[in-house]
Amino acid sequence: MEAAVRRPLLAVAAAIATSSCCDAFTVPQPAIVRHPTSLAVSIGLGPDADGTTKDANEEAPKVEERETSFKDDPFDPSRVIMGEDGSPLPHITDHDPFRKERMSNSDRDVDAWFGSLLESPGGSFLGSISEAHKERLLAKVELADEPVLQYGEDEEWTPYVTRRLPTSPLYPAYGLETYGLPVPRRGAEAWRHFDVNGLVAVDYSGAPEGIGSDLDVGKDEKKTMIDSLTEKGAWLDDEQCAARLVYVNGRYCPTLSKPTDDVKNLGSSDFAAGLPDQTLEYLARLPDGFTDTLAAEVPDDTRGPLTSLEKLSGPDHSVGKATSQFAINNQQGTACFAALNSVKAGCVAYVEAKGEEKKPVLIINAQTPSGGSAGGEGVAFHPRTLAVAGDNSTLSLVQMCVDIDAQEETAAPTLVNGYTQVFVGTGANVTHSFLEESGGLATSKVEMSDDEAAAVKLAQTPREVEAQRPALRDTNFQAIDVHITGDEGAYETSLMELGGCGRSRLAITTSLLRPGAFASVNGFALSGGAQRSDMRTCIHHVAQGTASRQEQRNMVGGRSTATFRGRIRVEQSAQQTDSEQLSRTILLSDHARVWATPSLEIIADDVQCTHGATVSDLSEEELFYLRSRGLDRTTSRNLLMYAFVEEIGSSVDETVAGSFDDENGLRKRIIRRLENLVPEGEKALVGGEFQSV
Numbered sequence: 001m002e003a004a005v006r007r008p009l010l011a012v013a014a015a016i017a018t019s020s021c022c023d024a025f026t027v028p029q030p031a032i033v034r035h036p037t038s039l040a041v042s043i044g045l046g047p048d049a050d051g052t053t054k055d056a057n058e059e060a061p062k063v064e065e066r067e068t069s070f071k072d073d074p075f076d077p078s079r080v081i082m083g084e085d086g087s088p089l090p091h092i093t094d095h096d097p098f099r100k101e102r103m104s105n106s107d108r109d110v111d112a113w114f115g116s117l118l119e120s121p122g123g124s125f126l127g128s129i130s131e132a133h134k135e136r137l138l139a140k141v142e143l144a145d146e147p148v149l150q151y152g153e154d155e156e157w158t159p160y161v162t163r164r165l166p167t168s169p170l171y172p173a174y175g176l177e178t179y180g181l182p183v184p185r186r187g188a189e190a191w192r193h194f195d196v197n198g199l200v201a202v203d204y205s206g207a208p209e210g211i212g213s214d215l216d217v218g219k220d221e222k223k224t225m226i227d228s229l230t231e232k233g234a235w236l237d238d239e240q241c242a243a244r245l246v247y248v249n250g251r252y253c254p255t256l257s258k259p260t261d262d263v264k265n266l267g268s269s270d271f272a273a274g275l276p277d278q279t280l281e282y283l284a285r286l287p288d289g290f291t292d293t294l295a296a297e298v299p300d301d302t303r304g305p306l307t308s309l310e311k312l313s314g315p316d317h318s319v320g321k322a323t324s325q326f327a328i329n330n331q332q333g334t335a336c337f338a339a340l341n342s343v344k345a346g347c348v349a350y351v352e353a354k355g356e357e358k359k360p361v362l363i364i365n366a367q368t369p370s371g372g373s374a375g376g377e378g379v380a381f382h383p384r385t386l387a388v389a390g391d392n393s394t395l396s397l398v399q400m401c402v403d404i405d406a407q408e409e410t411a412a413p414t415l416v417n418g419y420t421q422v423f424v425g426t427g428a429n430v431t432h433s434f435l436e437e438s439g440g441l442a443t444s445k446v447e448m449s450d451d452e453a454a455a456v457k458l459a460q461t462p463r464e465v466e467a468q469r470p471a472l473r474d475t476n477f478q479a480i481d482v483h484i485t486g487d488e489g490a491y492e493t494s495l496m497e498l499g500g501c502g503r504s505r506l507a508i509t510t511s512l513l514r515p516g517a518f519a520s521v522n523g524f525a526l527s528g529g530a531q532r533s534d535m536r537t538c539i540h541h542v543a544q545g546t547a548s549r550q551e552q553r554n555m556v557g558g559r560s561t562a563t564f565r566g567r568i569r570v571e572q573s574a575q576q577t578d579s580e581q582l583s584r585t586i587l588l589s590d591h592a593r594v595w596a597t598p599s600l601e602i603i604a605d606d607v608q609c610t611h612g613a614t615v616s617d618l619s620e621e622e623l624f625y626l627r628s629r630g631l632d633r634t635t636s637r638n639l640l641m642y643a644f645v646e647e648i649g650s651s652v653d654e655t656v657a658g659s660f661d662d663e664n665g666l667r668k669r670i671i672r673r674l675e676n677l678v679p680e681g682e683k684a685l686v687g688g689e690f691q692s693v
Contacts, residue, residue: 081167089167095143098169100177106186106197111178113200117340117380117415122207125346126384127271129283133342136286139180141323143170151315160320160327173325181290181336182328190333193563193595195503195532202473204415206379208249208372212268212346215251222255225366228405232437233656233664234364240655242359245349248404249372250365250381252347263361266348282386282421283348286338287481287509288331289322295423296485296513298543300573312542313572313603330567332507332536334479341382341419341479351387353395353428360396360433360653367438368406369470371414378413378473385420389428391486397422398656401436401476401499411470418478426486426514432493433652436478437669439471439500442529444676446558447589463559466529472502480508488516494651495523496666497535498673505534512539512546512574519548524648527560528588528677534563539581541574550581553648554596555641557588557677564594569601570609577604581611586618586644588679634678641674642667 083089092098103111118137124130145164149157164170175182182188186196217225225248229235236244243263246256252265259265266275285291289309298306310327311318319327322335349363363385371379389395401416416438424430443466453461466472476499482491497506504527510519519539527533539548548568556562564585570577583596598611618640626636649657649666658665 079166081165091166092169095170099140099143099172101169102171102174103177107177109200110184110186110196114179114183114336114340116203116205118343120205120207120344120380122211122344124343125212125268125271126283126342126348127268129271129280130343130345132284133286133339136290137179137181137336137339137343140178141172141176141180143172145170155315157315158318158320159316160324173323173328175328175333176323179336181286181339182323182331182333183336184333188333189329190331190536193561194505194534195561198532199475199503202378202413202415202475204378204380204413204475206373206375206377206412207344208251208379208381209374210372211250211381213251214267215248215253215255217253217255225253225256225404229364229366229402231664232402232404233658233662233666233669234366234400234402234437236360236362236655240359241362242357243351244362244364246364246366247347247349247383248366249368249379250346250383251372256364262352262354264350266350268347279350279386279388282388282423283342285421285481286335287479287507288333288335289319289327290335292322294513294542295483295511298513298573299515303573306542306573317572317603332479332509332538334477334507337417337477338419338479338481341384341417344380344417345382345384345419347384349383349385351385351395351397353387353389353393353430356394357396358394360398360655362656363397363399365399365401365416365418366404367401367414367416368404368409369411370406370409371412373412376410376412378415380415380417383416383418385418387420387422387430387432389422389424389430389489391425392427393425394429396431396433396653398433398653399435400656401438401478403438403440413473413475415474416476416478418476420478420480422480422482422491424482424484424486424489424491424517427488428486429490430492431653432480432491433496433656434478434480434493434506435496435652435656435666436476436499436504436506437496438476439474439502439504440469441673441676442466442500442527442531442558442560443469444528444558446529447591447679463530466558469500469529471500472530474501475503476501476505478506480506482508482510482519484510484512484514484517484519486517487514488518489514490518492520492651493522494648495521495535496649496652497523497525497527497533498670500529500531502530503532505536507534507536507538509538509540510548512541512543512548514543515545517543517546519546521548521550522648522651523552524645525552525554525562525564526645526673526677527554527556527562527592528558529560530558531560532562533560536563536565536567538567538569539579541568541570541577541579544574545576546574547578548580550579551648552581552583552596552598553644554583554585554594555588555644555674555677556585556592556594557679559589559591561593562595564596564598566598566611567601568599568609568611570604570607572603575604575606577607577609579607579609581609583613584644585613585615586641587615588618588641588677637678638671638675641678642671645670645674 244258246253365383373379446462596613
């Protein structure tokens with residue numbers, strides 16, 4: 001009965017709304033026959049005009065349906081829409097003049113900055129890969145109305161369709177106004193809270209000297225470099241590693257490397273001579289869904305093998321085309337920089353695992369203070385790594401980004417734009433340790449106020465010292481794209497973002513494409529001084545019966561800003577998924593800021609998934625306990641801080657981590673960085689909460 005009562009009301013509302021919204025069209029409007037009624041009476045809430053009360057179950061009066069001479073489609077291109085002056089508004093068919101209409105001055109600055117990187121001096125060395133990705137960047141997105149498809153009838157149907165009135169222009173998604181892949185935007189979801197304006201204010205359009213050619217060093221220089229790398233904890237002797245590839249300012253250094261048949265450098269001559277089709281196919285892939293074909297077919301009992309990323313969980317929950325605004329809102333913003341890497345990279349570090357190897361493969365990307373710049377201008381170099389683990393193989397891959405000492409070099413702003421691709425075969429087991437330690441140490445005590453600095457008679461405040469630190473102008477971007485393409489493949493990674501660069505960003509995507517695949521992603525981000533750090537992860541469950549574990553820990557001190565965004569998406573085909581995600585953050589200073597956003601997107605209905613996030617200061621009770629046992633304040637805080645990091649640091653390859661007493665080992669290096677950021681003074685009770693002062 002309730003449905004019978006509601007229908008007349010909905011009909012009245014629909015008739016009134018349709019009458020008012022169509023006045024602008026030049027179609028004659030038939031009159032609506034209205035029957036006298038009372039809303040209160042029709043729903044049984046009050047008396048009628050004669051004072052009697054009607055039962056709500058009584059049949060309500062009917063409203064005659066009107067007939068129209070046109071389809072009820074506001075997007076019909078044959079419609080004529082009248083303007084305020086009564087004349088027809090012109091239909092817009094050419095949308096290119098409006099392509100950049102919505103851009104702000106900041107957006108134009110970003111496009112000009114990215115264009116300077118793309119057109120910077122230096123050739124392209126990856127052959128057809130460089131050409132294809134440059135063409136992809138320069139090809140603008142087509143602006144055209146998408147067809148209206150019928151749900152349940154058309155396989156291409158999607159709820160995310162770009163439609164418009166005939167008199168309105170079409171705009172590209174934010175970031176796609178100038179290039180074919182989305183570039184950074186200050187307000188875009190992928191770049192929220194990142195210092196985009198500070199990034200584009202620095203010119204990185206130069207190229208290191210000799211990029212694309214090998215770096216030959218003499219005997220004395222070789223010893224100096226080895227000593228410097230050893231001091232940084234980034235050197236393994238020949239007997240300690242299965243292979244070693246060393247790059248300095250983006251150039252391959254054969255003198256310091258230990259290549260094998262399966263671990264080698266791919267230069268321009270290798271691309272000119274021709275590489276296997278499978279290798280070229282891997283190198284041609286772009287992240288963020290801009291290569292739509294999945295790296296492996298995904299079995300699905302109802303729809304057959306799945307091969308298209310944009311159609312997963314379709315039609316109701318598919319993400320659609322990668323260039324749509326909805327898809328871009330869920331991307332990491334790495335596609336344009338991955339394509340830029342293909343255009344500008346001088347070489348590729350290639351790693352192939354065919355059997356069981358217990359010793360690690362070490363890849364070192366070192367940079368000097370000048371970044372290879374001849375005149376002190378800003379430079380950019382683009383490290384590239386491709387790792388392929390064959391069926392039933394074992395691989396321990398270690399990547400390190402470190403500084404290397406060079407005498408009499410003038411510091412220059414440096415942009416490091418790294419791109420790593422990992423493919424895991426059937427039954428393969430890959431352990432990946434990634435350590436970013438470039439940029440030196442951030443300035444300590446920057447949380448000190450001007451009054452406090454004046455009280456202790458400092459010539460310069462810590463904030464002024466930090467503002468003059470050369471590494472604050474450096475930027476380190478790293479994108480890691482992982483595909484588990486074989487049944488029962490396993491990938492475990494430990495990401496340590498420890499460096500002192502002014503801006504750092506590490507983004508990893510792990511796609512579980514086959515049944516039984518497993519991924520473990522553990523990360524730690526440390527920031528202090530005036531740094532801006534950003535870590536983004538995406539674990540994509542596509543196949544049935546996959547599992548993942550993720551733990552992220554952040555420690556933020558000084559006046560730095562850190563961002564963590566962890567996304568797990570479980571497709572409809574990924575039934576029986578088991579996934580866990582946890583983010584923990586410690587704020588060491590009241591002036592530090594962190595945005596921690598773990599997220600779950602579950603389309604399947606037979607899964608076990610959890611996620612959570614915590615943000616806190618060091619525990620006052622734990623500090624009191626340690627100090628009551630005789631430890632001083634600083635030692636107690638250092639102990640708690642190190643314990644917080646150790647659970648992630650212990651998962652790094654033991655050969656690289658070193659022994660506990662090793663002065664150059666990972667533990668000692670972490671302790672030195674933590675001691676640099678440890679807060680001083682007691683805690684004060686402010687607003688009912690203890691805060692570091």
